[in-house]
Amino acid sequence: MTTEVRVPTLGESVTEATVATWFKKPGDVVAADEMLCELETDKVTVEVPSPAAGTLTEIVASEGTTVGVDALLANITEGATAAAPAPAANDAAPTAAAGKSVDVMVPSLGESVTEATVSSWFKKVGDAVAQDEMLCELETDKVSVEVPSPAAGVLAEIVAPEGSTVDASAKLAVIAAGAAGTVAAPAADMQSASTTAPAAGGKDVEDAPSAKKAMAEAGISRDAVTASGKDGRVMKEDVAKAIASATTAPAAASPQPTAMPRGPVNADDAGREERVKMTRLRQTIARRLKDAQNAAAILTTYNEVDMTETMALRKEYKELFEKKHGVKLGFMSFFTKACCHALKEVPEVNAEIDGTDIVYKNFVHMGIAAGTPQGLVVPVIRDADQMSFAEIEKAIAEKGKRARDGKLSMAEMQGGTFTISNGGVYGSLMSSPILNPPQSGILGMHKIQDRPMVINGEIKIRPMMYLALSYDHRIVDGKGAVTFLVRVKEALEDPRRLLMDL
Structure with missing residues (x-):
């Protein structure tokens, strides 16, 4: 029986690949799951295993050929009796x-x-x-x-x-x-x-065809490239790294701003210290936050919101809500709805800069920052503007649990257009959140605290929360940022406005 070897799924948005190397030739005996060839996309290198044991009878796509997803690569005749490799x-x-x-x-x-x-x-x-x-x-x-x-x-x-x-x-x-x-x-x-x-x-070992072409175009020798492919094979991304390294080397020779080195530590203190290597997640958080400060013109505007009406509405319906929907009614769904409402009026807060273009998003993929033992992660609730209160609460609860358990997939943390960070759960009264690139806005929630407020000429105690909107001033003007925060404040102080789309 003949079994077809086809191009596997290459990942989101990847539609084609180049056949870099065949590890087998026609007539070779192959075992099930033994690697037959290597495909190269613009993002990753993919090895293709044999779907069955037998003999490789035909190679349809030779090295250097560009193939689409599910394209036929080769044929295997099953039932070969020779020993496995x-x-x-x-x-x-x-x-x-x-x-x-x-x-x-x-x-x-x-x-x-x-x-x-x-x-x-x-x-x-x-x-x-x-x-x-x-x-x-x-x-x-x-x-x-x-x-x-x-x-x-x-x-x-x-x-x-x-x-x-x-x-x-x-x-x-x-x-x-x-x-x-x-x-x-x-x-x-x-x-x-x-x-x-x-x-x-x-x-x-034969290097990948695309790597050879890239080395020829860049005019660099193979000795200057560190190979990462199978058995020391040079891949296209290896050439790109070598080119980037050669480009940045002269710049590295000049003085660059770096973290301030530690001062001298006496022996007694050194003996009581503990040195732990930063995790990759923590290193990436540090790098991305600093990159955000370097790349964007971050400015923060503040306001405060009287949570009386939102708290009253939540108190009145939370039992019925949980009984019907099977999830607790929290404050995050109110804030998510309020932000989606405000983003419609001030779309630049939901946009991003791409070179010299501004990309406006006609949808809201809401990032909800969550603290975990490993560090801060931001799972994304897609199309939050199309979801009900119950759907938002269920999504937040499910993704929050997966974040704490370290089970979030990459896809669940990509594509956000705006972010909400709730420092209030840790007792923060006021903070200035940092943007989550390439987004242009992030809302910081804080602790609800009873404070004396003047209401109609009288001093009353009200549950107040400070709000902070950090935004990229390159794309969002002060007027737009203040308008956004005022609309969020209005929606939370009178939740009926959300129902009336006011």
Whole structure:
């Protein structure tokens, strides 16, 4: 029976790829899930596994060919009786049973994420593992990803130890499928072999066609490029990194503003300090916040809102709301609705700058900042302007829980057009939030505090909250920012305005 090998899903907004390298040729015997070829898109490199065991009878798309999603790459005739391919040099460690070796690969990390750091291994070499049992945890600059075992057996080799950085198509480990005993070779020897093997064969490996073209156009030699592809193969993104490095090198020689170095610390104090490496998430938060300050003209305008009517409405209907919708009625849905209402009137707060263009969004993808043990993340509620109070509350509760558990996917944190940050849950009375690029506005909520207010000539105690809108002054003028905040204030002080679209 003939089985077709087709182009897999390449990711959101990616419609075509280039066949970079074929690892097999017609007539070769292949095992199920063995890597046949490597595709290269403008974002990631994708390895294509064999859908069945058999013989590679025909290659339809040769190296250098551009193919679309689901295009036919090759044909395999199933039922070949030859033995599965012999293990590579770094897979040569013996196992207690003659089971098939299964590679543990980096799972999909999401759009625009090209690398991750191995933060923890839950198993060690020689441990028995069940299928789908968690082997290790990867940490990207946005989320943590747990990697399950693709098969039951024994962990024969750890290719990427803790602390190592791996790309989106890298191999993490090898499972001896079906093995019941302990692997004989020590882990250190196997990791050493895996480290040195690619270098030994790198000179005989054919670089990706797109990489060759890029090197020729840029006029740089292969020796100036650090290869990241399989067996030391140079990929297109490697050339781009080399070009960027060469461009920035002269600039790096000149004095640059850097973080102020630590002063001298006496021995007694040093002995009581603890030094912990910043996580990738924390490093990315730090970089993005500083980039936002450097790139945007951030200005903050303030106002205060009397929460009396919103609190009364919530108190009156919260039991009925929870009984009908199965979720509690909080303040975030009121603020989300109020912001969506205000963004219609002041659309530049919901826009972004792209070069010399302003991109206005005719929709609201609301980012709701959430604090987690790993750091601040911003899950996005898509089309919040089209949702009911109940739908908003359910979405906030579900994404908040996934954020705290570290289960948010990349797609759930991308594409936001405006952000709400609630520092009030931690007791903050006033703050100036920083923009979440490329967005042009972020609303800061704060603690509700009883304060004396003059109402119709009389002093009354009212539950007041300070509001802060940080905005990009390059696109949003002061009038628009103040108008936006006033509309939010009006909607919260008289929630009936939301129903009347006033």
